[in-house]
Amino acid sequence: MKLRRIGGLASGQPPLRAEDYRLLRDLVNERLGVYYGPDARGSLERRLRERLAVRGLTTFGDYYQLLKFGNAQEEWDEAAELLTTHETYFFREDYQLRAFKNELLPQLAKAGRARRRLHIWSAGCSTGEEAYTVAILLLESGLFDGWEVRVYGSDVSKKCIAAARRGVYTTQAFRTTPEAVRSRWFRQVDGAYAVSDAVRALCHFGQMNLLDDERTQLIGRVDVVFCRNVLIYFDAASRRRVIDMFHERLDPGGVLLLGHSESLLNVSTAFELLHLSEDLVYRKPTLAPR
Numbered sequence: 001m002k003l004r005r006i007g008g009l010a011s012g013q014p015p016l017r018a019e020d021y022r023l024l025r026d027l028v029n030e031r032l033g034v035y036y037g038p039d040a041r042g043s044l045e046r047r048l049r050e051r052l053a054v055r056g057l058t059t060f061g062d063y064y065q066l067l068k069f070g071n072a073q074e075e076w077d078e079a080a081e082l083l084t085t086h087e088t089y090f091f092r093e094d095y096q097l098r099a100f101k102n103e104l105l106p107q108l109a110k111a112g113r114a115r116r117r118l119h120i121w122s123a124g125c126s127t128g129e130e131a132y133t134v135a136i137l138l139l140e141s142g143l144f145d146g147w148e149v150r151v152y153g154s155d156v157s158k159k160c161i162a163a164a165r166r167g168v169y170t171t172q173a174f175r176t177t178p179e180a181v182r183s184r185w186f187r188q189v190d191g192a193y194a195v196s197d198a199v200r201a202l203c204h205f206g207q208m209n210l211l212d213d214e215r216t217q218l219i220g221r222v223d224v225v226f227c228r229n230v231l232i233y234f235d236a237a238s239r240r241r242v243i244d245m246f247h248e249r250l251d252p253g254g255v256l257l258l259g260h261s262e263s264l265l266n267v268s269t270a271f272e273l274l275h276l277s278e279d280l281v282y283r284k285p286t287l288a289p290r
């Protein structure tokens with residue numbers, strides 16, 4: 001039977017009213033940083049509609065009440081899954097990774113030679129490809145043998161973190177990975193590719209909301225933060241909050257790498273610009289600014 005459609009919804013299902021949209025959108029923004037603009041009502045409605053059915057709720061207003069006032073951590077996990085974009089692949093934005101490998105890693109090896117410790121954070125790592133890519137670059141550089149090297153991968157999505165810990169990927173994830181790299185650092189398992197033990201040993205994954213100040217403290221101090229293709233979905237105030245948090249987590253001299261479409265313009269003057277041959281990155285000054 002064909003259902004009659006009212007305001008973009010099959011009849012029988014509750015529409016997302018404008019006032020409920022504003023409430024939900026602001027709540028989502030406050031909790032996750034992700035911002036749904038004035039034209040995104042349909043998108044939010046499509047993404048969350050299935051949760052009303054699962055929860056046996058009749059209106060989006062009830063769903064708002066559940067998220068806002070219920071004991072709702074589990075529901076937030078489900079909502080975050082649906083409200084965020086998880087697109088990622090190995091060796092994404094290769095020009096930046098070249099700059100990281102050829103210019104930043106030698107600088108970090110020199111600066112850290114007394115302490116022999118390198119901690120890197122892939123913040124918003126989705127299913128883990130970015131963190132594993134970084135680990136591969138560290139191993140291939142040969143600059144950190146015998147050092148304490150850790151790559152932390154964090155994401156608000158529980159399912160993504162579970163996939164990152166599994167570390168098994170299909171060919172899609174390798175769309176820009178050279179064949180030689182894939183055969184060196186992955187082994188074939190039932191038509192898929194599993195991360196090798198050497199790469200896996202450097203990586204540690206955990207679920208974490210970047211706006212959760214208590215959880216982000218657990219990362220400790222790091223030398224490099226990768227936060228790529230995460231903050232583009234945030235509003236300016238949440239972006240600023242997260243970037244301030246990165247500044248606090250970075251050791252002096254530490255570096256922040258954002259995605260190519262993201263900019264710190266008007267966000268923070270606490271970082272200095274570091275011009276690399278193929279990229280621009282942000283560095284926490286070694287001396288506190290006067």
Ligand SMILES: C[S@@+](CC[C@H](N)C(=O)[O-])C[C@H]1O[C@@H](n2cnc3c(N)ncnc32)[C@H](O)[C@@H]1O
Pocket residue numbers: 031032033034084085086087088089092123124125126127130154155156157160208209210211227228229230259
């Ligand atoms: C498009 S993916 C980017 C993955 C990877 N960094 C890359 O560039 O390929 C964005 C990721 O950010 C995560 N994310 C969104 N909001 C977040 C938040 N408040 N805290 C932590 N992770 C968040 C999403 O779950 C998603 O997996």
